[in-house]
Amino acid sequence: MGSERKDLEVSRTRERSPMRDSGGRPRTFTPRSDVIEREDAVVLILDLPGVEEKSLNIDLERDTLTISGQATAFTPEKHELMYRECWDGMYKRTFVLADVFAAEKVEAQLRDGVLTVTLPKLEKAKPRKIAVRAG
Amino acid sequence: MFWSDLGDFGFGSDPWFSSTARSLKQLQDEMNQLLEDIYPPFGGRAFPAVNVWSNADEVVVTAELPGVDSKSLDLSVMGNTLTIRGERPKQELSEKEKYLRHERGYGTFSRTLDLPYAVDSDKVEAVCKNGILKVVLPRAEADKPKKIAVR
Numbered sequence: 001m002g003s004e005r006k007d008l009e010v011s012r013t014r015e016r017s018p019m020r021d022s023g024g025r026p027r028t029f030t031p032r033s034d035v036i037e038r039e040d041a042v043v044l045i046l047d048l049p050g051v052e053e054k055s056l057n058i059d060l061e062r063d064t065l066t067i068s069g070q071a072t073a074f075t076p077e078k079h080e081l082m083y084r085e086c087w088d089g090m091y092k093r094t095f096v097l098a099d100v101f102a103a104e105k106v107e108a109q110l111r112d113g114v115l116t117v118t119l120p121k122l123e124k125a126k127p128r129k130i131a132v133r134a135g
Numbered sequence: 136m137f138w139s140d141l142g143d144f145g146f147g148s149d150p151w152f153s154s155t156a157r158s159l160k161q162l163q164d165e166m167n168q169l170l171e172d173i174y175p176p177f178g179g180r181a182f183p184a185v186n187v188w189s190n191a192d193e194v195v196v197t198a199e200l201p202g203v204d205s206k207s208l209d210l211s212v213m214g215n216t217l218t219i220r221g222e223r224p225k226q227e228l229s230e231k232e233k234y235l236r237h238e239r240g241y242g243t244f245s246r247t248l249d250l251p252y253a254v255d256s257d258k259v260e261a262v263c264k265n266g267i268l269k270v271v272l273p274r275a276e277a278d279k280p281k282k283i284a285v286r
Contacts, residue, residue, distance in 0.1 A: 035236040036228065045226075047239055049199040049266035074197045074269055079188035082251065086184045086199050113201035113266015 027089030029071070035095075041120045042099060048091050049113035056110060058117065060103050067115065068092040182244045183219065183268070191279075194250050194272045201266035202239075208263070210270065212256040217272065220245040253278040 034045040044065075048056075051069035059066045069091050101119040108117045183198040200208070202223055209220040225241040228234070254272035261270045 032238040032240075033236060034226070034234065034239050036226075036232050037235050039231045042235075045239065047201040047266075049201040052265060073186060073267065074195070076188050076195055079190045079193075079195055081186070082189050083185070083187040085181075086186050086197065112203070112205075112263075113199070 027087050029087075029089055029091050030093050031067075031091045033093060033095075041118050042097070042101070044095065044115075044117040044119070046091075046093065046115045046117075047113065048110070048115050050086075050088075051091060051110070051113065051115075053110050056108075056115070058106075058108055060101070060106060063097045065095045065097060065117075065119075066092070067095075067117070069115075181246060182240070183246060185246070185248065187248065187250075189251050192274050194252075194254060194274075196248060196270045196272070198246075198268045198270075199266065200263065200268050203266070205263040205268075208261075208268070210259070210261055212254060212259055212272065215250045215253045216247055217250060217254075217270065218245065218247045219268070219270075 031046045031048050033047070036043045036045070044067075046067060048069055048071065050071035050073055052072075055070040057066070057068045071089060071091055073086050073088050075088075097119070099119075100122045102122050105120045106117065107120075108115060110116075183200045183203075185196055185198045188195040188197075196217060198219060200221065203221050207222045209218075211218045211220075220243070222243045223241050250272065253275040255275045258273045259270065261268060263269075
């Protein structure tokens, strides 16, 4: 409790670090995502404004896909903050996949702050027509 | 609902936000109310989310616009307001595709911000990178405080 009081005192004179929320915890955001199922693949589209490729991590472990990336907003040195709605912090989201995917064929593209991850389905997961013999 | 809204706008439970910011927020809410009736809201909240910085000579506005084509952006400056308009088109799916989850908004948006002073619309510069739009608006010459010599 003592350290919390010190945090509040500091914020009186300057803006609290945009990296931490009011409890002193580093901020994490859950990015809005679309998931589209195609016949041959599943496509995830995530809004990650301010995230650069070099800070992006995509991990696929068995059926769990974790995407994370550090978002940095513009931090000017010579200007005073008047109004803030966007924060620096980490975007992170975990998806548990219900399907089977070829891990080495996963493709990801980050463009204009939007990440598109394409997970091609394995051959045996594609819908197959089953011939019915009359008999 | 009330507290989470304050938190999202960056004030949280901090009682020391300046009165300037508070009145800005009031103006913002009124503006958003007007616009939300006309445009489909992006998740019910003002879009795009913005930060505003300023000093004596210029105002810097940054906005989060993931997936918005900078060619579709329409920025206009009038006096001391900046209006950001644009569109994020709906993703058309073919017959063989379907959404398992659909959280990202789409549609046209428009947001007008009040700036602390009049800006020079000829000298405004805007850059869009990684889905973040940064607009630098230099102060209008006529609006700068002038020193008056006393004889």
